Amino acid sequence: xEVAANCSLRVKRPLLDPRFEGYKLSLEPLPCYQLExxxxxxxxxxxxxxxxxxHMHAFGxxxxxxxxxxxxxxxxxxxxxGRIMNLTxxxxxxxxxxxxxxxxxxxxxxYDDRLCASIHFTSSTWVTLSDGTGxxxxxxxxxxxxxxxxxxxxxxxxELGNPFIIIHSxxxxxxxxxxxxxxxxxxxxxxxxxxxxxxxxxxxxxTISKKNKDKRKYEITKRNILHGKSVPHYxxxxxxxxxxxxxxxxxxxxxxxGQNLEESKDEDMSEKIKEPLYYWQQTEDDLTVTVSLxxxxxxxxxxxxxxxxxxxxxxxxxxFLEGNLYSSIDHESSTWIIKENNSLEISLxxxxxxxxxxxxxxxxxQGEFIRDSAQCAAIAERLMHLTSDELNPNPxxxxxxxxxxxxxxxxxxxxxxxxxxxxxxxxxxTTHVVNLGxxxxxxxxxxxxKEMPCFCLRHDVDALLWQPHSSNQDDMWExxxxxxxxxxxxxxxxxxxxxxxxxxxxxxxxxxxLRRVFIYRQPTPMSTVLYNxxxxxxxxxxxxxxxxxxxTSDPILGFQATNERLFVLxxxxxxxxxxxxxx
Numbered sequence: 001x002e003v004a005a006n007c008s009l010r011v012k013r014p015l016l017d018p019r020f021e022g023y024k025l026s027l028e029p030l031p032c033y034q035l036e037x038x039x040x041x042x043x044x045x046x047x048x049x050x051x052x053x054x055h056m057h058a059f060g061x062x063x064x065x066x067x068x069x070x071x072x073x074x075x076x077x078x079x080x081x082g083r084i085m086n087l088t089x090x091x092x093x094x095x096x097x098x099x100x101x102x103x104x105x106x107x108x109x110x111y112d113d114r115l116c117a118s119i120h121f122t123s124s125t126w127v128t129l130s131d132g133t134g135x136x137x138x139x140x141x142x143x144x145x146x147x148x149x150x151x152x153x154x155x156x157x158x159e160l161g162n163p164f165i166i167i168h169s170x171x172x173x174x175x176x177x178x179x180x181x182x183x184x185x186x187x188x189x190x191x192x193x194x195x196x197x198x199x200x201x202x203x204x205x206x207t208i209s210k211k212n213k214d215k216r217k218y219e220i221t222k223r224n225i226l227h228g229k230s231v232p233h234y235x236x237x238x239x240x241x242x243x244x245x246x247x248x249x250x251x252x253x254x255x256x257x258g259q260n261l262e263e264s265k266d267e268d269m270s271e272k273i274k275e276p277l278y279y280w281q282q283t284e285d286d287l288t289v290t291v292s293l294x295x296x297x298x299x300x301x302x303x304x305x306x307x308x309x310x311x312x313x314x315x316x317x318x319x320f321l322e323g324n325l326y327s328s329i330d331h332e333s334s335t336w337i338i339k340e341n342n343s344l345e346i347s348l349x350x351x352x353x354x355x356x357x358x359x360x361x362x363x364x365x366q367g368e369f370i371r372d373s374a375q376c377a378a379i380a381e382r383l384m385h386l387t388s389d390e391l392n393p394n395p396x397x398x399x400x401x402x403x404x405x406x407x408x409x410x411x412x413x414x415x416x417x418x419x420x421x422x423x424x425x426x427x428x429x430t431t432h433v434v435n436l437g438x439x440x441x442x443x444x445x446x447x448x449x450k451e452m453p454c455f456c457l458r459h460d461v462d463a464l465l466w467q468p469h470s471s472n473q474d475d476m477w478e479x480x481x482x483x484x485x486x487x488x489x490x491x492x493x494x495x496x497x498x499x500x501x502x503x504x505x506x507x508x509x510x511x512x513x514l515r516r517v518f519i520y521r522q523p524t525p526m527s528t529v530l531y532n533x534x535x536x537x538x539x540x541x542x543x544x545x546x547x548x549x550x551x552t553s554d555p556i557l558g559f560q561a562t563n564e565r566l567f568v569l570x571x572x573x574x575x576x577x578x579x580x581x582x583x
Contacts, residue, residue, distance in 0.1 A: 004324050004362065004421075004430040006309045009439075009466060011459065012479045020484040023520055023545035030519070030548050031578040033095055035087070039079040040571050041557055044116040044132065052197045054187050057231040058165065062116050063498060065558025065569040069446040070124040071145045075560055075567045077574075078117040082106070084129075084152075089565065092578055102139065102152040104131045115163040120182070121449075123171040127152070128182050134163045138180055138208055138218060156208055156218035162186050164204070168236045168453070179209040179221070181237050183244075201228045203235060203252060205244065224428065228252035233418065233441035234455045238470035243431070244423040245468055247441055247455060251363050251419060254428040276368035278321065284354045287329075289346040289367075291320070299338060304346065306331035311348070311361065323361035324433055327352055358417070362433055422476065432476060442490065443499035445561075447480070454480065456501065458487030465505065481505035484543065486520055493518070498559035500566075507579055509566055511559050517548040517568060519579060548577050 046060050068074040074088040082104040089095065104117065114132040122128050124144065129137040138156035142149045169182035183205055190200040207222040226246075234247035246252055280289045293302075294316060303314040308328050313321040328351035336346045350357075360367055418441060422432040440458040445465070447454050452468040463486035466477045483501065486508055490496060493510060501508040507521045523541040550556075550568060558569030566577040 004433050006324055007432050007434045007476070009434060009457075009477050010475065010479065011464065015464075015479060015482045016462065017482070017484050017523075020523075020543070022485060023489070023543050026544040026546050028546065030546055031092065032548060032550070033092055033576040033578075034551065035095060035097065035574045035576070037079065037085075037098065037572055037574060039081045039083070041569060042078045042080045042082070042117060043557060043571060044114060047113070050187075052187070052199055054197070054199060054201055054231045058185060058187055058201075059115055061497065062118075062165070063558050063560075064116065065560050065567055065574075066119045066121070067446075067560040067562065067567070068121045068144060069449040069503070070121055073562050073565060074144070075574075076101075076119055077558060077569055078104075078119070082131075084119065087567075087574060089576065092565075092576065095576070098574065101141075101150070102129075104129075105154075106131050106133060106135070113163065115165055118165040118167075120166045120169045122169040122180055122182075124449075126171050126180060128166050128169040128180060130164060130166050130184070132163055132165070134161055135159050136164075136166075136182070136184070136206070158220065160184070160204070160206070162188060167203075167232075170237050170239060170241060172241045177209055177211045179207055179241070180218075181205065181207045181241050183235055183237060185231070185235075187231070201231050201252075202226070203228070203232070203246075205237070207241075223256075224254060225256040226252040226423075227255045234444050234453070236452045236468070238425075238452060238468075239450060240470065242425045243470055244425065245420065245452065245470075246423070247418055247420045247436070249418050250358065251421065252423075253363050253365065254423070277366040279368050279370050280360050281370050282350075282357055284350075286350055287348040287357065287360065289321075289348070289360065291315075291344040291346070293338070293342050293344050297342075302336070302338075302344065304336050306334045306348075308351070311346075313346070315344075321361065321364070321366070323364055324430075326357045326359050326362055327355055327435060355417070362419070362421075363430055420477075422470075434477075440487070442487070443501070445501050445503060447503045447505075456483070456499075458491075461485050461488035463487045463490070463508070465501070483508045483520065484523070489520065497556055500559060500561035502561050502563045502579070504563045506563060507561075509559075509561055509579075511556050511568060513555055515550050515552065515556075517550070517566060517577065519546045519548070519566070519577075520544075521546070550575050 041064050043064065046055055064077055066076045074086065076084055076086050078084055083100045084102040085098040086101045087098040111133045117132045118130045120128045125141055127139045127141050129139055136158060137154055140153050140155045142151050144150050164184040164186045167183050167185050169180060172179040172181065183203060186202040187199050188202050189198060203226040205224045206220060208218050209221040210218045228248055229250040230248050232246045232248040237244055278289055278291045280287060297316060301316045305312040308331050309325055311325055330349040330351055333349040334347060336344060339345050418436045420434040420436055421430050424431050436457065442456040442458055442463055444453045444455045447467060454465050454467045456463050456465045463483040464479055465481040467480045468477055470476065490499065490510060495512040496510050497513045499510045507519055509517060509519045511517045521544045523543040525541050552570050552573055554570035554572060556568055556570055560567045564580040566579055568575040
């Protein structure tokens with residue numbers, strides 16, 4: 001059995017600036033252009049039954065503006081008439097109205113339980129499209145950069161079950177067979193989940209193919225489904241279609257493989273009803289795993305191997321538990337004993353003391369976590385101030401005020417610890433795992449449309465951009481750019497909604513829910529000489545921060561960045577902010 005490699009992200013030191021002094025607020029006005037839309041954006045608000053945090057992450061914060069990464073400065077949105085509207089900018093001073101390029105065949109308003117329509121630009125001539133009702137469209141567009149040769153034509157459409165949104169797609173041509181692989185995201189009810197929210201996150205990897213020789217129609221050739229408990233921050237198919245990468249708080253596992261979905265669903269249900277194979281507990285220092293031993297099991301029948309990031313338990317020649325541990329252990333100090341009640345007790349000593357493990361073995365669902373009563377009491381005590389029998393209690397009475405100088409809000413990390421996993425497309429097993437720890441996910445951006453999207457993570461105060469290279473198995477993630485102090489800056493923005501950066505890394509930008517857009521430029525050489533008084537040295541370059549306020553009170557629904565412009569979408573207007581005015 002192949003074991004997933006525990007990997008790490010290698011930071012390129014030359015791309016860091018330890019002497020970065022901060023952003024200087026620039027009052028230079030940014031040219032801003034406003035276009036009124038013919039029809040309002042097809043916004044779909046969350047229903048009463050979509051009450052979980054995962055629904056909010058997936059659909060409540062959805063970006064309704066789509067950027068065509070194959071053609072710079074071309075954006076699309078869907079309006080409430082079911083039209084896909086496009087604006088391609090050649091010259092800011094000669095902006096035309098957004099033009100209709102395609103109209104969805106269905107009457108969207110007739111569907112009560114629909115999601116927002118979603119678009120993904122698969123290649124320079126292909127688009128995948130969902131109308132939000134559960135139907136997937138594959139559309140040949142011709143060369144979109146040339147309106148004369150652009151003609152959107154449906155090449156495939158099929159009902160695929162519950163409504164979904166498209167989060168990624170790629171186009172493949174192998175041995176005269178053309179395929180489109182796409183990732184669909186759903187949040188579905190899970191009847192057997194008694195302890196959680198009652199919902200699970202489903203990722204469906206669908207491949208649609210056509211052999212140019214003997215088949216004229218596109219048809220589904222593969223459907224694989226992964227389940228998880230949190231909406232992935234990032235999920236993308238590798239350019240060669242051989243794998244999948246996911247950044248998420250809680251791990252994903254393949255639950256249904258191939259076309260025969262009903263049969264595997266029954267098997268999956270029966271597996272969930274089974275008793276847990278083991279129970280585990282944890283303290284700040286160690287973890288305890290308890291296993292009921294088979295009858296007549298002796299000490300000689302038990303083989304346990306401890307490695308720094310891996311555990312292997314074999315009982316009576318049968319592999320019982322094997323896999324990558326969530327975090328590292330002190331394998332030399334870890335032990336096991338047989339208890340009097342014919343149970344096996346395994347003690348794992350944590351390498352990182354104080355780190356709370358959300359799971360024991362990455363991706364393993366066979367065990368059950370038991371919280372210690374003392375831990376429960378401690379948590380209840382910490383939360384006591386949030387509950388009271390009184391109607392309007394004063395929980396802070398008698399407590400000293402917090403010293404704000406000691407800790408700022410943007411220094412606080414969530415206790416969540418995300419992981420980056422790479423799944424093999426043929427074996428459907430996890431091959432690489434990176435524990436991201438406190439490296440908070442910020443946003444993703446397509447730098448090169450032929451490559452996978454990049455993802456940006458917070459590293460200490462900075463924001464680092466990573467480009468996945470699936471072909472390089474030894475070093476899959478390359479550090480390609482740094483946005484100085486941006487991890488710290490963005491954490492202080494309480495009302496931020498969308499985050500983006502230019503594909504050439506020249507600036508990063510974020511917008512609030514209403515009106516304001518913040519732009520953070522990379523350091524550029526100064527025309528005048530400045531001196532740092534403290535250190536007595538000359539400052540050769542400066543990084544600027546700019547703020548744009550939009551003339552609207554409508555909430556921001558979409559946000560996209562190109563090398564020269566920022567596009568901001570509200571219900572009734574599309575705004576263009578010219579960021580790079582030198583061209």
